[in-house]
Amino acid sequence: EKGGWSSFMRKEVSEQPEAVAKTLLGRVVDDQVVIPELESFGDDELRGIRRITVIACGTASYAGMVAKYAIEQWARVPVEIELSHEFRYREPVLDDHTLVVSISQSGETMDTLMAVKYAREQGARTISICNTQGATIPRESDAVVYTHAGPEVAVASTKAFVAQIAALYLFGLHLARVRGTLSAEEIAVQLHELQAVPEKLELVLAESEKVAQLAHWMADTRSVLFLGRHVGYPIALEGALKLKELAYIHAEGFAAGELKHGPIALIEPGQPVFVVVPSPRGSATLHPKVVSNIQEIRARGARVIAIAEAGDAAVLPFADEVLRIPLAAPLFEPLLAVVPLQIFAMELSQAKGLDVDQPRNLAKSVTVE
């Protein structure tokens, strides 16, 4: 079943270009988004939405965080993300102008399922983003947009994550058309960016060996920090989660702008820090801020591993290692930047002789609270 790969994880990481391509397949027609599964949501209803609440756990919640930036920018509707287990145990403010979007690879996560049921009882309309046909969460939702990543067997989520972002982006662009917040031309530009992702993912995967070497050199590392900003922030959180669960290494992700508000106290000589660097072209305001964060931590002895766009020379004087990703518009960078972080965690797990497909204490679907 592993088709020649040494682990499911390795296979699934390599299947990411296909996971995105299949999720887009048939849903982009003549530069427009076509999502027949959303027919039960009329255009009037989508125009009437005042707020979107995304509910999910773990990696799926980070896909939601990434999509928040895109959906707010494109469709001008406020999006909030909440962990399912927090959402369901308070009294969230919901009404029939709130759209609740759940994200779940398995479609069986108990907390997310209960949160969806609760939202419906409160009168909210619900859409699920799910990778498993006929699972419970889509059955309990008003509509489902399936990701077509194919079965994900390794416990840690990889290809489902990129497919979730792709599906949420399609949804965001659909919403932007219906709500008239983007022109047909602007939507076409974003769709072309999205359709270019699979090919760019192949280019990132082609650099895997460099990441593997880095992981092998770092096999004794006890703690790793991850910094990111804007859409790079959820990627920093995801990089840290992958490293915890696969390599059992203490890891934390931070928004780079938070450094001075506390985390910089953690920096001591030799501390490895991954920094997801925004594009100097696409994020002219944020790029210099992140580069200056890199200088600040480097001055305190951090060992900096930058994930930066091809050709970004500004990071070179300050980074100990640079992992390159192809040029992409800012909102599409997370789909690429996450891959070296997944590979780093996977390789470190293998360097430590751990079971990368079945990390200790974890289950693929969490059907208990």
Ligand code: F6R
């Ligand atoms: C991390 C991971 C988990 C899941 C989370 C939600 O690698 O796999 O954090 O993302 O348990 O699972 P689903 O998406 O099945 O609801």
